[in-house]
Amino acid sequence: MVALARKTLIYEWRRFLPAILAVGFAGLLQLLQLALVLGIFGSTSLYITGSSADVWIGYPGTQSVGQGRSIDGDVESRILMDPAVKRVEPYIWVDGDWRGTKETGGVSVFVSGIDTSPEGLMFSKALPLDLRQRLNEPDAVVVDRSDLDQLGVDIGQTATINGHEVRVVGISTGLRALGGVNVLCSLDTARHLDSDAEDIGPTYLVAKLYDPTQAKAVAMRLRGDSAFGPYTTWSADHFAHVSVRYWMFDTGAGAGVLFLAGIVFLVGAVITSQTLIAAVNGSVREYATLNALGVGVGALRRVVLEQAFWVGALGLLGASVLGVALLMLARGQNVPVVLNLPAALGCIVLVMGLAAVSGLAAMRSLRAADPATLLR
Amino acid sequence: MNPAIKSSAAAADKKTTVALQAENVSKAFVSGKQRTQVLDGLSLHINAAELTLISGPSGCGKSTLLAVLSGLQKLDGGRVLALGSELGQLDLRALERFRLQHTGFVFQGFNLFPALNAFEQVELPLNHMGMSRSEARERARNSLDEVGLSHRMKLRPSELSGGEKQRVAIARALAKEPELLFADEPTSALDAANGQMIIDILHRIARTHGTTVLCVSHDPRLVVHADRVLAMEDGRILSDQRNDAPVSASKGTP
Numbered sequence: 001m002v003a004l005a006r007k008t009l010i011y012e013w014r015r016f017l018p019a020i021l022a023v024g025f026a027g028l029l030q031l032l033q034l035a036l037v038l039g040i041f042g043s044t045s046l047y048i049t050g051s052s053a054d055v056w057i058g059y060p061g062t063q064s065v066g067q068g069r070s071i072d073g074d075v076e077s078r079i080l081m082d083p084a085v086k087r088v089e090p091y092i093w094v095d096g097d098w099r100g101t102k103e104t105g106g107v108s109v110f111v112s113g114i115d116t117s118p119e120g121l122m123f124s125k126a127l128p129l130d131l132r133q134r135l136n137e138p139d140a141v142v143v144d145r146s147d148l149d150q151l152g153v154d155i156g157q158t159a160t161i162n163g164h165e166v167r168v169v170g171i172s173t174g175l176r177a178l179g180g181v182n183v184l185c186s187l188d189t190a191r192h193l194d195s196d197a198e199d200i201g202p203t204y205l206v207a208k209l210y211d212p213t214q215a216k217a218v219a220m221r222l223r224g225d226s227a228f229g230p231y232t233t234w235s236a237d238h239f240a241h242v243s244v245r246y247w248m249f250d251t252g253a254g255a256g257v258l259f260l261a262g263i264v265f266l267v268g269a270v271i272t273s274q275t276l277i278a279a280v281n282g283s284v285r286e287y288a289t290l291n292a293l294g295v296g297v298g299a300l301r302r303v304v305l306e307q308a309f310w311v312g313a314l315g316l317l318g319a320s321v322l323g324v325a326l327l328m329l330a331r332g333q334n335v336p337v338v339l340n341l342p343a344a345l346g347c348i349v350l351v352m353g354l355a356a357v358s359g360l361a362a363m364r365s366l367r368a369a370d371p372a373t374l375l376r
Numbered sequence: 377m378n379p380a381i382k383s384s385a386a387a388a389d390k391k392t393t394v395a396l397q398a399e400n401v402s403k404a405f406v407s408g409k410q411r412t413q414v415l416d417g418l419s420l421h422i423n424a425a426e427l428t429l430i431s432g433p434s435g436c437g438k439s440t441l442l443a444v445l446s447g448l449q450k451l452d453g454g455r456v457l458a459l460g461s462e463l464g465q466l467d468l469r470a471l472e473r474f475r476l477q478h479t480g481f482v483f484q485g486f487n488l489f490p491a492l493n494a495f496e497q498v499e500l501p502l503n504h505m506g507m508s509r510s511e512a513r514e515r516a517r518n519s520l521d522e523v524g525l526s527h528r529m530k531l532r533p534s535e536l537s538g539g540e541k542q543r544v545a546i547a548r549a550l551a552k553e554p555e556l557l558f559a560d561e562p563t564s565a566l567d568a569a570n571g572q573m574i575i576d577i578l579h580r581i582a583r584t585h586g587t588t589v590l591c592v593s594h595d596p597r598l599v600v601h602a603d604r605v606l607a608m609e610d611g612r613i614l615s616d617q618r619n620d621a622p623v624s625a626s627k628g629t630p
Contacts, residue, residue: 001509002492002500011491011532289487289545292448293501293552294476296469372448374483375439375560375592 005306008283015282016311019275019358023315024322026268027351030261031323034343037257039336041247044178045240047091047112050126053206054215055085055222056239060232063250064243066110066179068093072229073201084218086210089115090202091122092190096161096183100152107151108180111141111161113190121206123175123184131170135186141166142184144175146334151181162195176336178247261350268354269361272311276362280304284369292371301363308359312352319351395556395588396422396445401454403440414440415611417454424555425586427579429598432608438592439560441608445590446479446558447471459555476505480549480587482578484561486541488533494520494544495529498551505552519551520544523577539570546577550585557581559591563598575601 009016042049047065048056057079059069079088092113097106114122116135123132131142141161143151148171153159158167161183175182185193187202209218215235222233234242248254280287287300330337403415414437422428422445430438443449445456447463456463459478466474488497498519502512520526523543533541542562549557559578563571575591575598582589582603591598599605600619607615 001503002496004489004492004500007496008489008491283489285485285487286489289481289483290501291472292446292475292479292481292483293549294472294474294479295501295504296472296476299504371481372443374481374485374487375443375448 005303006310008279009307009310012279012282015279016275016307019272019279019311020314020318022268022271022275023312023351023355023358024318026264026354027316027319027347028323028326029264030350031319031339031344031347032326032337033257033260033264034347035323035327035330035337035339036335037248037254038338038340038343040178041244041253042338043176043336044247045243046126046175046177046182047122048236048240048243050124050174051122051206051236052124052208053121054209054212054236055079055207055219056234056236057205057207057222057231058203058234060230062232064246065239066093066243068203070199070201070203071205071231075201075228075231076205078225078228079205079207079222082218082222084209084211084214085207087119087121087208088205089121090187091115091204091206092187092194093203094162094190094194096193098151098159098161098181098183100159101157102152104150104152109151109161109183110177110180111183111185111190111193113185113187113193116186121208126174127172127184131172134169135184135189137167137169139164139166139189139192140169140185141189142170142172142175143168144182145171145173146176147181161193164193166193176334265350265354269357272308272354273358273361276304276308276311276358277365279307280362280365281368284365285374287366287369288371288374291369292374297366297369300366300369304363304366305356305359308355308362309352311358312355315355316348316351319347393424394421395424395459396590397457398441398445399455399457401441401444401456402452403437403444403449404452413611415444418612419454420606420613420616422588422590423604424588425582426603427582427589427591427601428604428606429602430590430592430606430608431594431596431599432614434594436608437611438594438608442558442560442590442592446481446556447474476501476552478555480552480554480557482542482545482549482557482559482562484564486533486538486545486565488541488544490533493530493532494525494536494540494547497533497544498548501548502551515551515553516547519547522550523547537570538566539573542566542570542574543577546574546581550581553585555586555588557587557589559589559593561593561595562591563593563595568597571595571597579603 044064057075059071062068076088079085094111096109096111098109099106114120116132118129134140148154153168155168155171158165209215219233219235327337327339398418398420401415401418404411404413432438444451451464495516498516499512502515520529523546525540525543528540563574578589578591579601581587603619605617606613
């Protein structure tokens with residue numbers, strides 16, 4: 001079989017280059033945008049994904065981790081009564097106003113009061129054991145390296161949160177937050193920093209199960225008991241999902257992302273289809289001759305679709321190479337970017353979909369390949 | 377339509393069979409409110425294994441006649457029988473299949489794919505005829521050899537002269553081994569020597585392959601080379617002449 005589509009693509013590469021570039025850059029934009037969104041909004045569920053708790057217990061209707069309300073501390077005994085539960089610990093969230101020693105003004109901080117014992121669940125994946133232990137000192141806090149400038153402190157220095165003095169005893173990484181700065185401390189320090197008299201109990205209780213795969217079932221089972229005041233339960237996965245979704249859709253950020261994705265797709269498809277249409281028009285007499293010789297319209301359409309496929313594949317290749325390089329650069333600069341398999345697959349589907357749509361549009365111009373027009 | 381024309385054609389050649397037959401064919405084109413009757417009740421027979429030339433001034437309807445006889449264009453009235461099939465009865469798919477199996481085309485513009493070399497141009501349509509790769513290559517080689525281009529097989533159109541390009545186009549049509557070969561102004565874009573070579577090849581194809589070659593041209597140089605010349609004007613055939621001893625095709629071939 002003579003590879004008409006590929007040979008034409010190679011021989012007339014200048015003609016196809018704009019389409020390949022359009023597909024490539026559309027793919028690259030989608031990829032980077034998605035990686036950024038996943039990175040940024042993924043950090044809103046850091047409290048859950050960075051911890052090893054299987055079930056979360058909090059105030060009913062909580063829309064994201066940062067919007068909890070205190071629950072009755074006695075709920076803990078109710079949770080512990082369940083035979084599937086291995087360990088329960090409180091987690092205190094305090095919104096704080098940070099005043100550093102340098103001229104930084106007031107900085108909004110999210111204080112996380114956690115169980116500092118070595119088997120503690122909160123931030124077990126994000127906080128090294130030695131740093132966790134150092135939080136036992138009174139008024140000790142740990143912050144993320146990338147937030148030091150913003151907070152105007154360095155290790156060993158003091159600052160105030162909500163008017164109480166704290167001391168930076170350690171610096172960690174991977175604790176960046178969205179819309180504020182994460183500050184980690186012990187439960188005692190957190191209670192100390194909480195200026196709200198209404199907060200009588202912890203913001204959350206987090207539980208570890210003997211069998212983590214049972215998280216969903218246990219969360220369902222623990223729900224609905226109001227003897228200890230209002231509370232509800234989520235499996236960790238579910239609560240992380242709820243938090244990310246809140247940021248993605250209820251804040252309008254997600255809608256913006258989707259809108260931009262649509263625009264990128266549209267622009268890419270317009271440029272690509274126009275280029276492919278021009279390529280088909282440039283060969284329309286040759287296609288018409290083939291049709292006169294009896295080569296079916298279906299076979300000619302396949303040639304156009306194959307060209308669209310190669311344009312998509314080449315664009316994707318370029319986007320992948322550039323995308324990986326840019327993502328590595330971003331990682332190096334502490335820009336939160338995350339790319340997982342479903343997101344990468346989504347980008348591939350989108351780019352090839354764009355190429356396919358353009359190919360279908362170009363196929364329409366084969367209608368002009370009527371062999372009767374060759375006879376004048 | 378004209379009994380004199382029919383009888384003279386039939387009388388001239390007793391032993392040949394009829395490959396193409398048009399009966400009372402009419403075709404009009406409408407553009408806006410203007411309706412132009414291009415063919416009006418035209419009837420004719422084209423004999424097999426002959427080079428038939430339809431000549432006439434531009435706009436006389438000869439290209440339309442070719443389009444109608446080859447099944448590229450639908451009729452308004454009448455019928456066309458090609459190799460015993462009534463083309464009007466075939467749907468688009470069946471017409472494509474008919475053309476794939478039985479017809480070859482040569483156009484004024486050579487219509488070669490810029491990206492393919494001469495060999496691939498000829499091989500490409502054969503790929504769609506369901507023959508094996510080796511058979512397609514064998515046929516392509518033989519066909520290019522027959523038009524004298526076996527030494528230029530690996531060249532792209534941009535590296536070929538006009539005459540060579542038209543010979544590639546003929547080889548492309550010929551490799552299908554069609555019973556019917558249609559040529560529309562095949563020499564108009566060529567100089568005298570190349571035009572001569574093309575018409576010689578077409579004539580030889582009719583003789584040696586038994587192919588029915590129907591050529592449309594206003595090029596007066598071709599008249600002496602045809603077995604039969606139909607002169608057309610205003611959608612009608614004015615005269616039907618036979619060259620009983622056409623100029624030999626043996627000289628001037630590559």
